Amino acid sequence: MAVGIFDSGLGGLTVLDAVAERLPDLPLVYLGDSAHAPYGVRDADDIYDLTTAAVQRLWDEGCDLVILACNTASAAALRRMQESWIPTDKRVLGVFVPLIEALTERQWGDNSPPREVAVKHVALFATPATVSSRAFQRELAFRAIGVDVEAQACGGVVDAIEDGDMILADALVRSHVDALKRKMPKPEAAILGCTHYPLMQDIFQSALGDGVSVYSQASLVAESLADYLDRHPNMRGSGERSCFLTTGDPWQVSNRATQFLRRKIEFEAA
Numbered sequence: 001m002a003v004g005i006f007d008s009g010l011g012g013l014t015v016l017d018a019v020a021e022r023l024p025d026l027p028l029v030y031l032g033d034s035a036h037a038p039y040g041v042r043d044a045d046d047i048y049d050l051t052t053a054a055v056q057r058l059w060d061e062g063c064d065l066v067i068l069a070c071n072t073a074s075a076a077a078l079r080r081m082q083e084s085w086i087p088t089d090k091r092v093l094g095v096f097v098p099l100i101e102a103l104t105e106r107q108w109g110d111n112s113p114p115r116e117v118a119v120k121h122v123a124l125f126a127t128p129a130t131v132s133s134r135a136f137q138r139e140l141a142f143r144a145i146g147v148d149v150e151a152q153a154c155g156g157v158v159d160a161i162e163d164g165d166m167i168l169a170d171a172l173v174r175s176h177v178d179a180l181k182r183k184m185p186k187p188e189a190a191i192l193g194c195t196h197y198p199l200m201q202d203i204f205q206s207a208l209g210d211g212v213s214v215y216s217q218a219s220l221v222a223e224s225l226a227d228y229l230d231r232h233p234n235m236r237g238s239g240e241r242s243c244f245l246t247t248g249d250p251w252q253v254s255n256r257a258t259q260f261l262r263r264k265i266e267f268e269a270a
């Protein structure tokens with residue numbers, strides 16, 4: 001009954017932690033493609049090839065349902081995968097929709113036509129590939145009208161986090177927030193559209209100011225997964241064991257992961 005969680009590297013651990021807290025009895029298999037991170041500077045074909053290979057690996061591990069806990073993969077590859085690649089007995093879900101459902105105050109899975117919503121000015125912080133895909137704006141347009149989105153591509157932040165250089169990550173976040181504010185001086189809400197960014201959430205909030213609601217995905221994805229599994233209990237796969245897999249160096253990745261989540265995490269080679 002395992003569910004797979006995929007990210008390009010360590011960022012998806014923020015989602016894994018929230019899912020493990022919400023669904024403590026659900027075995028989870030995490031796969032981080034650290035050998036190929038960051039995805040945010042790759043082109044869409046490259047992201048598609050890497051993401052499909054990783055999802056196949058999680059299916060082989062008995063996870064019929066895989067969460068792409070990576071906005072870049074969700075933005076650049078998920079639609080193409082759903083159109084032509086995923087067999088009918090498997091599911092792959094992205095991380096944009098739960099976030100947009102929360103922002104537009106919808107019930108999980110509400111597919112009614114787009115409507116006016118309270119929030120009008122939204123800042124999106126994401127990787128260059130996510131920003132250029134415009135997937136967030138496309139998904140938002142299916143659900144809300146009249147929302148102005150200003151996107152800021154946060155180059156360098158993921159690399160700094162993966163390298164454990166939090167001083168550099170802090171400085172980069174502040175400069176990306178400044179750049180966003182020059183384009184949109186008063187956002188009402190800010191979306192952290194990359195799973196690495198919750199690790200910097202306090203810095204985003206302090207640079208944006210208290211008046212801005214910062215939406216971070218981890219707990220929203222966990223809530224919507226719980227709802228999805230209630231509605232589709234057959235999508236709990238056959239796998240029984242929880243584990244952490246990496247395409248990178250397991251020793252190095254385990255050390256970084258332990259440092260980020262402040263609890264011992266041991267990765268195995270994927």
Ligand code: DGL
Pocket residue numbers: 007008009011012037038039040041069070071072073127130158193194195196
């Ligand atoms: N953490 C991923 C995301 O949510 C991707 C970061 C990267 O590999 O560039 O977008």
